[in-house]
Amino acid sequence: MMSVQITCSHCGSSIEVHPDQSAQKVECGICQHTMDVKFTPEHEQGVLKECPVCTRQDFYKQKDFNRKIGVALFVVAAILSIWTYGLSLVALYLVDLFLFRRLSMVAICYKCRTNFRTVANMSEIRDFDHEMNDRIVYSDHDFKGKPLSH
Ligand SMILES: [Zn+2]
Ligand SMILES: [Zn+2]
Numbered sequence: 001m002m003s004v005q006i007t008c009s010h011c012g013s014s015i016e017v018h019p020d021q022s023a024q025k026v027e028c029g030i031c032q033h034t035m036d037v038k039f040t041p042e043h044e045q046g047v048l049k050e051c052p053v054c055t056r057q058d059f060y061k062q063k064d065f066n067r068k069i070g071v072a073l074f075v076v077a078a079i080l081s082i083w084t085y086g087l088s089l090v091a092l093y094l095v096d097l098f099l100f101r102r103l104s105m106v107a108i109c110y111k112c113r114t115n116f117r118t119v120a121n122m123s124e125i126r127d128f129d130h131e132m133n134d135r136i137v138y139s140d141h142d143f144k145g146k147p148l149s150h
Contacts, residue, residue, distance in 0.1 A: 002046040005115040006053055008033055019043035019052070046120035049145065054112040057145030058136060060128040064106040064117065070096075110136040 006015045006026060010033035017026050019039040027034045037052045050057050073092055080088035107116040107125045110133055119125070132148050135141040 002043060002048070002119055003117045004043075004052065005117070006035065006037070007113055009035060009112075019046075046118060048107055048116050048119045048121060048125070051109040051112060051114055053114045054109060056109060056111040056136075056142060058110045058132065058143045059107045059116070059125050060110060060133075061105045061107050061122060061125045062128060064104050 001018055004017050004019065006017065007013075008015055008028040008031065011028060011031040013028055013030040015026050015028050015035075017023070017037070021039050021041065021044060023037060023039060025034045026037050035053065038050075038055060039052050040050065042049055043052060048059060051059070073095070077088040077092035104117065105119075105122050107119045107122060108114070109116075126147060129148055132143060136143070
Protein backbone atom coordinates (compact mmCIF):
# COMPACT_ATOMS: atom_id res chain seq x y z
CA MET A 1 0.00 0.00 0.00
CA MET A 2 1.20 3.49 -0.80
CA SER A 3 2.40 5.42 2.20
CA VAL A 4 2.24 9.18 2.25
CA GLN A 5 4.54 11.32 4.34
CA ILE A 6 3.14 14.82 4.70
CA THR A 7 5.14 17.69 6.14
CA CYS A 8 3.10 19.63 8.70
CA SER A 9 2.66 23.16 7.35
CA HIS A 10 2.65 24.49 10.90
CA CYS A 11 5.60 22.83 12.69
CA GLY A 12 7.39 20.92 9.93
CA SER A 13 6.96 17.48 11.50
CA SER A 14 6.37 14.44 9.32
CA ILE A 15 2.88 12.96 9.31
CA GLU A 16 2.69 9.41 7.95
CA VAL A 17 -0.65 8.33 6.46
CA HIS A 18 -2.09 5.74 4.11
CA PRO A 19 -4.57 6.74 1.41
CA ASP A 20 -8.14 6.55 2.66
CA GLN A 21 -10.97 8.19 0.73
CA SER A 22 -12.98 8.71 3.89
CA ALA A 23 -10.21 10.75 5.49
CA GLN A 24 -10.51 14.41 4.62
CA LYS A 25 -8.10 15.75 7.18
CA VAL A 26 -4.88 14.61 8.75
CA GLU A 27 -3.78 15.77 12.15
CA CYS A 28 -0.18 16.44 13.12
CA GLY A 29 0.78 14.27 16.08
CA ILE A 30 3.13 16.95 17.39
CA CYS A 31 1.18 20.22 17.21
CA GLN A 32 -2.37 18.93 16.45
CA HIS A 33 -2.54 21.16 13.39
CA THR A 34 -4.97 19.67 10.83
CA MET A 35 -4.44 19.70 7.07
CA ASP A 36 -6.90 18.96 4.28
CA VAL A 37 -6.24 15.90 2.15
CA LYS A 38 -8.07 14.59 -0.88
CA PHE A 39 -7.51 10.90 -1.50
CA THR A 40 -8.94 9.23 -4.60
CA PRO A 41 -9.57 5.56 -5.50
CA GLU A 42 -6.35 5.83 -7.56
CA HIS A 43 -4.38 6.69 -4.45
CA GLU A 44 -5.85 3.69 -2.67
CA GLN A 45 -4.46 1.53 -5.48
CA GLY A 46 -1.06 3.15 -5.10
CA VAL A 47 -1.35 5.21 -8.30
CA LEU A 48 0.01 8.73 -7.97
CA LYS A 49 -1.46 11.27 -10.40
CA GLU A 50 -2.45 14.11 -8.15
CA CYS A 51 -1.07 15.29 -4.83
CA PRO A 52 -3.61 14.67 -2.05
CA VAL A 53 -2.35 17.73 -0.19
CA CYS A 54 -1.93 20.51 -2.78
CA THR A 55 -3.73 18.82 -5.77
CA ARG A 56 -0.74 19.48 -8.09
CA GLN A 57 0.35 16.81 -10.58
CA ASP A 58 4.08 17.45 -10.70
CA PHE A 59 6.32 14.96 -8.95
CA TYR A 60 9.91 13.82 -9.12
CA LYS A 61 11.51 10.65 -7.88
CA GLN A 62 14.73 9.97 -6.05
CA LYS A 63 16.37 7.09 -4.22
CA ASP A 64 14.92 6.52 -0.81
CA PHE A 65 18.24 6.59 0.98
CA ASN A 66 18.22 6.53 4.75
CA ARG A 67 20.90 9.04 5.62
CA LYS A 68 21.02 8.18 9.33
CA ILE A 69 21.82 4.52 8.63
CA GLY A 70 24.39 5.55 6.02
CA VAL A 71 26.22 7.86 8.42
CA ALA A 72 26.16 5.29 11.26
CA LEU A 73 27.57 2.61 8.93
CA PHE A 74 30.30 4.94 7.78
CA VAL A 75 31.35 5.71 11.37
CA VAL A 76 31.49 2.00 12.23
CA ALA A 77 33.49 1.23 9.08
CA ALA A 78 35.90 4.09 9.77
CA ILE A 79 36.55 2.87 13.32
CA LEU A 80 37.01 -0.74 12.15
CA SER A 81 39.37 0.37 9.39
CA ILE A 82 42.05 0.98 12.04
CA TRP A 83 42.22 -2.79 12.59
CA THR A 84 41.26 -3.93 9.12
CA TYR A 85 43.71 -1.61 7.29
CA GLY A 86 40.85 0.09 5.47
CA LEU A 87 39.17 -3.11 4.34
CA SER A 88 35.99 -2.24 6.24
CA LEU A 89 35.68 0.92 4.16
CA VAL A 90 35.96 -1.17 1.02
CA ALA A 91 33.27 -3.48 2.44
CA LEU A 92 31.06 -0.45 3.15
CA TYR A 93 31.54 0.73 -0.40
CA LEU A 94 30.38 -2.66 -1.68
CA VAL A 95 27.42 -2.70 0.71
CA ASP A 96 26.52 0.78 -0.51
CA LEU A 97 26.83 -0.33 -4.11
CA PHE A 98 24.73 -3.46 -3.83
CA LEU A 99 22.30 -2.60 -1.08
CA PHE A 100 21.62 1.11 -1.06
CA ARG A 101 21.81 1.66 -4.80
CA ARG A 102 18.96 -0.80 -5.20
CA LEU A 103 16.80 0.79 -2.56
CA SER A 104 13.28 1.66 -3.45
CA MET A 105 12.41 5.03 -4.89
CA VAL A 106 10.40 7.79 -3.33
CA ALA A 107 8.18 10.20 -5.26
CA ILE A 108 8.08 13.79 -4.06
CA CYS A 109 5.63 16.61 -4.81
CA TYR A 110 7.49 19.67 -6.17
CA LYS A 111 5.00 22.05 -4.61
CA CYS A 112 4.48 20.82 -1.06
CA ARG A 113 7.27 18.23 -0.67
CA THR A 114 4.92 15.43 0.33
CA ASN A 115 6.72 12.07 0.00
CA PHE A 116 5.09 8.98 -1.52
CA ARG A 117 6.42 5.46 -1.06
CA THR A 118 5.35 2.17 -2.67
CA VAL A 119 3.96 4.00 -5.70
CA ALA A 120 2.56 1.61 -8.33
CA ASN A 121 3.30 3.92 -11.27
CA MET A 122 6.77 4.98 -10.09
CA SER A 123 8.16 4.34 -13.60
CA GLU A 124 6.00 7.19 -14.95
CA ILE A 125 7.49 9.69 -12.54
CA ARG A 126 10.50 11.59 -13.83
CA ASP A 127 13.76 12.55 -12.19
CA PHE A 128 14.24 15.87 -10.45
CA ASP A 129 14.35 18.83 -12.82
CA HIS A 130 15.93 22.04 -11.54
CA GLU A 131 14.12 24.32 -13.93
CA MET A 132 10.72 22.81 -13.13
CA ASN A 133 11.50 23.05 -9.45
CA ASP A 134 12.43 26.74 -9.70
CA ARG A 135 9.36 27.59 -11.72
CA ILE A 136 7.02 25.74 -9.38
CA VAL A 137 8.58 26.96 -6.15
CA TYR A 138 9.39 30.58 -7.12
CA SER A 139 6.88 31.41 -9.85
CA ASP A 140 4.09 29.08 -8.68
CA HIS A 141 3.89 27.61 -12.17
CA ASP A 142 1.62 24.59 -12.59
CA PHE A 143 2.90 22.06 -15.14
CA LYS A 144 -0.16 19.81 -14.62
CA GLY A 145 1.93 16.66 -14.76
CA LYS A 146 3.49 17.46 -18.13
CA PRO A 147 7.25 17.40 -18.61
CA LEU A 148 9.09 20.63 -19.24
CA SER A 149 9.16 21.48 -22.95
CA HIS A 150 11.28 24.09 -24.65
ZN1 LIG B 1 2.66 20.05 13.33
ZN1 LIG C 1 1.70 18.49 -3.09
